[in-house]
Amino acid sequence: xxxxxxxxxxxxxxxxxxxxxxxxxxGYILVAYLAAALVLRRRRGRPARADATxxxxxxxxxxxxxxxxxxxxxxxxxTSIAGRPFDPGAAHxxxxxxxxxxxxxxxxxxxxxxxxxVVAGLAAxxxxxxxxxxxxxxxxxxxxGALLAYEWTHLLAHTGYRPRTRxxxxxxxxxLRHHFRDERANFGVTSRLGDRILGTAA
Ligand SMILES: [Zn+2]
Ligand SMILES: [Zn+2]
Numbered sequence: 001x002x003x004x005x006x007x008x009x010x011x012x013x014x015x016x017x018x019x020x021x022x023x024x025x026x027g028y029i030l031v032a033y034l035a036a037a038l039v040l041r042r043r044r045g046r047p048a049r050a051d052a053t054x055x056x057x058x059x060x061x062x063x064x065x066x067x068x069x070x071x072x073x074x075x076x077x078x079t080s081i082a083g084r085p086f087d088p089g090a091a092h093x094x095x096x097x098x099x100x101x102x103x104x105x106x107x108x109x110x111x112x113x114x115x116x117x118v119v120a121g122l123a124a125x126x127x128x129x130x131x132x133x134x135x136x137x138x139x140x141x142x143x144x145g146a147l148l149a150y151e152w153t154h155l156l157a158h159t160g161y162r163p164r165t166r167x168x169x170x171x172x173x174x175x176l177r178h179h180f181r182d183e184r185a186n187f188g189v190t191s192r193l194g195d196r197i198l199g200t201a202a
Pocket of ligand 2: 070074075092096178183
């Protein structure tokens, strides 16, 4: 989809944020992945206790996955591998340069398509680990749900929407602090647990 420059702070309601979210490709791609995984899972029969275990495992690991990726990949300095430039943090540096730009705050269609597959693979492996082969597809679905939650929460944190709950007010303040005061703190986006446990909460 065509990139438009919209200042996230001008979006002051969840509805306005959702409308803007719907003008970008990432949400559609992640919802499509999630729907595909749920259809595949449904074909294998009714939900079982193992599914709940897998969803809980994915939810438990998400804060630390998010923290690790943000801390070590998105904030990695540019380097080179076998003489070729390798800069996995380029897009994120762009987001730090222009934190109010909606398009930069979202993954974008290409990254969503690629990241969705990577997350599906990792979460499917986790699902298999905790619940055997039956947990694979549920893991992939839970991973997409987590990535979708990340995408929406991150966008909302950058908008002018005033949080109604203390939980989101703190979450949003922590992310904005990461942007505007200390890039070495508050790497969590959907949760502050990773920062609390790993010592980077500010
Ligand atoms: Zn951000
Ligand atoms: Zn960052």
